[in-house]
Amino acid sequence: MFAIAITLLALDLRVPHVEHVTAGSLAHAVLHEWPAYFAFVLSFATILIMWINHHARMAWVQRVDGLLIFSNGLVLLMIAALAFPTALVGEYLTGPGGTTAVATYALFVLGTSAAWNVFMVALQPERGLLRPGVSLAAVSATRRRVRLGLVFYAITAGLALVNAYLGLGLLVAMWCFWGRTAYRALNTSARIPDPFYDDPGES
Amino acid sequence: MFAIAITLLALDLRVPHVEHVTAGSLAHAVLHEWPAYFAFVLSFATILIMWINHHARMAWVQRVDGLLIFSNGLVLLMIAALAFPTALVGEYLTGPGGTTAVATYALFVLGTSAAWNVFMVALQPERGLLRPGVSLAAVSATRRRVRLGLVFYAITAGLALVNAYLGLGLLVAMWCFWGRTAYRALNTSARIPDPFYDDPGES
Amino acid sequence: MFAIAITLLALDLRVPHVEHVTAGSLAHAVLHEWPAYFAFVLSFATILIMWINHHARMAWVQRVDGLLIFSNGLVLLMIAALAFPTALVGEYLTGPGGTTAVATYALFVLGTSAAWNVFMVALQPERGLLRPGVSLAAVSATRRRVRLGLVFYAITAGLALVNAYLGLGLLVAMWCFWGRTAYRALNTSARIPDPFYDDPGES
Amino acid sequence: MFAIAITLLALDLRVPHVEHVTAGSLAHAVLHEWPAYFAFVLSFATILIMWINHHARMAWVQRVDGLLIFSNGLVLLMIAALAFPTALVGEYLTGPGGTTAVATYALFVLGTSAAWNVFMVALQPERGLLRPGVSLAAVSATRRRVRLGLVFYAITAGLALVNAYLGLGLLVAMWCFWGRTAYRALNTSARIPDPFYDDPGES
Numbered sequence: 001m002f003a004i005a006i007t008l009l010a011l012d013l014r015v016p017h018v019e020h021v022t023a024g025s026l027a028h029a030v031l032h033e034w035p036a037y038f039a040f041v042l043s044f045a046t047i048l049i050m051w052i053n054h055h056a057r058m059a060w061v062q063r064v065d066g067l068l069i070f071s072n073g074l075v076l077l078m079i080a081a082l083a084f085p086t087a088l089v090g091e092y093l094t095g096p097g098g099t100t101a102v103a104t105y106a107l108f109v110l111g112t113s114a115a116w117n118v119f120m121v122a123l124q125p126e127r128g129l130l131r132p133g134v135s136l137a138a139v140s141a142t143r144r145r146v147r148l149g150l151v152f153y154a155i156t157a158g159l160a161l162v163n164a165y166l167g168l169g170l171l172v173a174m175w176c177f178w179g180r181t182a183y184r185a186l187n188t189s190a191r192i193p194d195p196f197y198d199d200p201g202e203s
Numbered sequence: 204m205f206a207i208a209i210t211l212l213a214l215d216l217r218v219p220h221v222e223h224v225t226a227g228s229l230a231h232a233v234l235h236e237w238p239a240y241f242a243f244v245l246s247f248a249t250i251l252i253m254w255i256n257h258h259a260r261m262a263w264v265q266r267v268d269g270l271l272i273f274s275n276g277l278v279l280l281m282i283a284a285l286a287f288p289t290a291l292v293g294e295y296l297t298g299p300g301g302t303t304a305v306a307t308y309a310l311f312v313l314g315t316s317a318a319w320n321v322f323m324v325a326l327q328p329e330r331g332l333l334r335p336g337v338s339l340a341a342v343s344a345t346r347r348r349v350r351l352g353l354v355f356y357a358i359t360a361g362l363a364l365v366n367a368y369l370g371l372g373l374l375v376a377m378w379c380f381w382g383r384t385a386y387r388a389l390n391t392s393a394r395i396p397d398p399f400y401d402d403p404g405e406s
Numbered sequence: 407m408f409a410i411a412i413t414l415l416a417l418d419l420r421v422p423h424v425e426h427v428t429a430g431s432l433a434h435a436v437l438h439e440w441p442a443y444f445a446f447v448l449s450f451a452t453i454l455i456m457w458i459n460h461h462a463r464m465a466w467v468q469r470v471d472g473l474l475i476f477s478n479g480l481v482l483l484m485i486a487a488l489a490f491p492t493a494l495v496g497e498y499l500t501g502p503g504g505t506t507a508v509a510t511y512a513l514f515v516l517g518t519s520a521a522w523n524v525f526m527v528a529l530q531p532e533r534g535l536l537r538p539g540v541s542l543a544a545v546s547a548t549r550r551r552v553r554l555g556l557v558f559y560a561i562t563a564g565l566a567l568v569n570a571y572l573g574l575g576l577l578v579a580m581w582c583f584w585g586r587t588a589y590r591a592l593n594t595s596a597r598i599p600d601p602f603y604d605d606p607g608e609s
Numbered sequence: 610m611f612a613i614a615i616t617l618l619a620l621d622l623r624v625p626h627v628e629h630v631t632a633g634s635l636a637h638a639v640l641h642e643w644p645a646y647f648a649f650v651l652s653f654a655t656i657l658i659m660w661i662n663h664h665a666r667m668a669w670v671q672r673v674d675g676l677l678i679f680s681n682g683l684v685l686l687m688i689a690a691l692a693f694p695t696a697l698v699g700e701y702l703t704g705p706g707g708t709t710a711v712a713t714y715a716l717f718v719l720g721t722s723a724a725w726n727v728f729m730v731a732l733q734p735e736r737g738l739l740r741p742g743v744s745l746a747a748v749s750a751t752r753r754r755v756r757l758g759l760v761f762y763a764i765t766a767g768l769a770l771v772n773a774y775l776g777l778g779l780l781v782a783m784w785c786f787w788g789r790t791a792y793r794a795l796n797t798s799a800r801i802p803d804p805f806y807d808d809p810g811e812s
Binding site: 001004005073087097104161 | 206207209210211212213214216217218221224225226227228229230233243244247248251255382385386387389390
């Protein structure tokens with residue numbers, strides 16, 4: 001599902017409609033769509049990092065229950081829905097609606113963050129879903145980071161109303177933070193099961 | 204296929220076109236699309252619950268035949284098609300076409316329910332496709348619930364013609380009912396094979 | 407890929423735009439889209455049956471080579487492209503463009519049929535890709551049916567230019583024929599590996 | 610993800626809007642869309658060949674790290690984005706914007722090529738991710754080809770600005786070259802794990 005959501009983002013890269021087509025006017029129109037490319041890359045990176053983290057979280061689990069499955073469904077719902085604010089930012093960033101567009105984007109990311117928090121509640125050690133060997137320190141550290149995200153994205157949504165580019169900068173900064181965390185986790189683990197590497201086609 | 208159908212629903216969350224863009228008018232236009240968000244969440248939850256139930260049903264099967272495969276294809280067809288009435292409700296709910304939109308939605312869910320009924324006919328114990336250990340009481344209970352759904356959705360389609368919000372309320376109520384059933388089944392089974400948990404990437 | 411192509415067909419079920427929305431006018435507009443529903447069901451069934459047959463063919467193979475992979479890619483290309491003539495029939499069937507729309511649809515199916523013929527050439531027993539136990543009679547029977555399809559769809563494309571509904575009737579008839587073949591194959595085999603049943607999530 | 614990106618390309622085959630519909634005018638409009646069909650086939654073949662090569666590359670890997678996962682994500686991002694210049698070429702090839710459209714397409718392929726180069730850096734033998742038996746000569750040959758691609762696509766983007774069809778011809782030529790390489794690799798290897806053959810549904 002992450003694979004589908006991440007690929008569907010490309011549908012928001014729309015071909016521009018140009019009145020008087022020349023090589024120059026079309027080039028101008030293509031370049032003029034830069035907010036759409038930027039929003040595409042931002043959301044692609046966001047979903048990619050969540051995909052990697054989701055995979056690492058799922059490797060902790062040995063048993064599922066209703067709360068885990070439904071909170072997981074909530075995460076997937078928010079990730080599927082991210083295509084909407086992505087298109088909104090792509091279309092309205094540079095105009096007077098930029099603050100609304102970025103604030104909406106931040107609110108959707110806030111909703112995703114809330115879903116992750118419910119997901120981490122489902123993974124609380126005392127609920128008994130974790131594998132025996134899982135480090136409880138790693139679980140708490142993840143819960144703290146996920147809770148921090150909730151606060152951060154709420155603030156970002158507010159600041160985006162003041163200035164669209166400030167909001168966007170905070171979102172990119174947070175993405176760098178999560179990306180670095182995921183990158184390090186991949187490097188320190190000898191072998192993380194991974195959706196890109198473990199092709200289901202390989203026996 | 205459930206994963207794809209559920210993600211494609213997000214394509215109906217369209218960016219609003221605003222004449223005179225200001226931060227306020229865009230915010231208003233985004234909020235004005237709430238029926239589309241509502242329909243998205245409703246259909247997402249519907250397909251998610253069907254996905255969980257489909258998975259649990261398939262765990263009963265040890266052999267497939269033509270009727271099972273074709274009734275399964277019918278279920279998948281109706282689930283793929285659900286994006287259409289979802290978009291219809293998203294666009295027409297609040298206007299004078301609301302009753303038609305919700306009734307159409309209920310008719311599509313009725314069709315899905317009919318497909319599930321054929322599917323449960325294919326799973327009748329005397330047809331010999333079930334695994335040896337499967338509880339026949341659970342199979343009959345599921346058949347009864349699925350038959351009940353057929354009656355319920357037919358009534359809902361009729362009542363939606365009287366009042367769109369009444370129809371929508373009945374659909375949400377039914378979703379809560381199915382959701383609770385799936386939630387309980389997940390909690391009582393020690394370990395249900397599950398599409399979210401069993402990532403094909405994990406060996 | 408079959409799963410994706412089959413689900414994407416639903417994107418051609420578009421929400422109608424109604425000038426003066428009333429419960430009646432919207433209902434009329436929704437019913438007026440019946441050619442789109444019909445084309446959706448026809449293409450869904452076509453791809454579903456090809457999916458089942460493709461799966462059965464792949465069960466014959468023990469080794470792949472360049473020709474098999476590329477002819478397989480050609481089959482996938484034509485199946486992905488089927489969404490285009492499906493939308494064409496959905497939009498133009500009932501008007502004066504109906505003959506062109508159905509003939510185009512038949513030409514795309516003809517192309518798919520040609521791709522299947524190349525695929526069956528790759529599977530010729532003397533090329534050594536088949537598993538030891540595969541019945542050579544079944545392989546020749548399949549090759550004959552696939553060659554027959556090529557002739558049949560060429561004739562259908564021609565007759566569709568004379569009458570759109572005649573062309574559509576022939577396509578439906580051929581779909582019934584392929585469907586019956588697939589249905590019987592599923593019933594006579596004790597256990598066919600199947601994409602719907604064998605969920606990758608089940609170990 | 611390759612499967613999704615390759616299938617989504619079909620969404621750019623749009624149904625033409627005809628003013629005065631007759632069998633002839635619709636046929637003319639359908640034929641008039643040939644640049645869209647051409648761009649669809651070109652991008653389909655491009656992604657198909659990358660898919661085969663990606664699979665062969667991944668068969669070399671025994672361990673993943675951050676750089677491999679992130680460079681892999683970059684490849685996937687560029688492949689998902691390829692739908693955009695495909696649609697651009699489909700819409701503007703034959704008019705005065707043709708040079709801009711093909712040059713944009715070549716720039717996106719150049720970006721894909723750059724992503725592949727980072728990917729091959731991650732696979733450098735001294736980084737220790739390769740399986741023991743992998744031929745170092747094959748790894749260097751692939752790196753050279755991938756570096757060659759970078760130069761080739763930069764030149765193609767430049768020449769496309771001079772003449773759209775020259776640019777397109779160079780892209781097709783490069784696709785034939787990569788295709789032949791992939792075809793040969795499939796024929797010389799006794800058994801390459803393959804996404805089309807190894808259906809996850811087969812145990």
